[in-house]
Amino acid sequence: MSVWNAMPRTIPDMATVALAVTDGMLHFELSVAYEVFGSAPAGVTAPWYDVALCGADAVRVGRFLLEPDAGLDRLRCADTVIVPGWADVDEGPPADLVDAVRAAHAAGARVASLCTGAFVLAAAGLLDGRRATTHWAHTDVLAARYPEVQVDPDVLYADNGSVLTSAGKAAALDLCLHLVRLDHGSATANAVARRLVVAPHRAGGQAQFVTTPVPARDDRPLAALFPWVMERLDQPLTVEDLARQARMSSRSLGRHFRAATGTTPLQWLLTQRIRRAQELLETTDDGVDAIATATGMGTSTTLRRHFNRTVGVPPDTYRRTFRSRADSDPSRLLE
Incomplete structure (x- = not known):
């Protein structure tokens, strides 16, 4: 399932989040997630x-000893269950944790794993026949141990609707932000x-093994280029424009861009334009023509074509769906 094809959910339906923990969790x-x-x-x-x-029971996370708020039986009452990873994947996950996660999903919970937490979901049978990922260093082990799982080692996260998995470290943050975006919309995410001072969006299908998954704040010149572009999404920027601003050749820009983001300058730019369009559709009454201008798409025809191909629905349908679900909860913020 494309991460773009899920429409925002109604907040009360996903209001409780349970973090499932056991000894040896990655802090x-x-x-x-917290x-x-x-x-x-x-x-x-x-x-x-x-x-x-x-x-x-009390669990050891790194050098810290944490006292849980509730037992594993609480997972069955949660709307969303998050399973962080743990360090020793050579040992199978605890049976009580696996059983609790399986029961939570059977009760209707949305279940998401971060990093090696995918091994818990796989042991619970939740990934059988589904596309999933984990930290690139453990994808071969996951595939060998659970052959029914369609392991994809080349993505940041995989969204199957009620079951989601992420790669390691920074990709865990990407998936958490993705969940907030599904629940609250782009503006809130x-x-x-x-x-958190991180990039607002990295697509789940983006390669996970890149030199710098999240651009460092002192990663000159790209660190200065990203905000410069975000302030000018209404302009018809080209790769040459970006290269000129970064003071490098287009070829060098492409190389640095892929190392920092895992994608090309044009694809990244299109992603940011689409996300801006989503935010404007969610938070304003502007027409599609005005949004096309504000996002640098030029015409409504161009916006509709890219939006429909990327998100999976036309802009008008996206706005109606978002507004109708938001209207079912009057307290939901539509800035």
């Missing part, structure tokens, strides 16, 4: 997530990204 992935879902970004007044740390 980075656990911290990422940071994203634990508190709303400034200015967002719509109902946010109610987060609970769920484990069978971008607000979370701004709070």
Whole structure:
């Protein structure tokens, strides 16, 4: 399933998030999930997530000992279950954790794994016949251990609707932001990204093994180029324009761009234009012609073509679906 083809859900339907933990969990992935879902970004007044740390007992995460808020049985009551990864994939995941995750999904929960948490979902049978990923260093092990799983080692995350998996480290943040975008829309997800000082969107189909998954703040000249482009999405920028601003040749720009983002300058630029269009469709009453101009698409015909191909529905359908679902919850923010 394309990560673009999922429309925003109604917030009350995904309001409770359970972080499923056990000994040996990777503290980075656990911290990422708690940071994203634990508190709303400034200015967002719509109902946010109610987060609970769920484990069978006190768990050791790195050098820290954490006391869960509830037992693993709480997973069955959650709307979304997040399974962070853990360090030792040579050992099978704990049976009680696997059983609890399986029961949660059977009860209707959306289940997402971060990094090697995919091994828990695979052990629970949730990935059989589904496309999935994990950290690139463990994709071969996952494929060999669970042959029914369609392991894709070349993506940041895979969205199967009620079951989602991510690659490691920074890709865990990408998937968490993707979930916020599905639930709250692009504007709110971008607000979370701004709070965390990370790129607002990396497509799930993007290659996971890149030199710098998230551009470093001192990664000159690209660190200065990204915000420069984002402020000029209404302009008909070309690769030559970007190269000139970065003070390098177009060929060098392409090489640096792929190393920093895993994609080409033009594809990245198109992604940002589409995301801006989504945000404007969600938060304004501007017509498609005006949005095409504001996003540098030029004409409504061009916007409709790229939007439909990328998102899976026309702009008008996207707006109606988003608004109708938001209207079912009057407290939801439409900035």
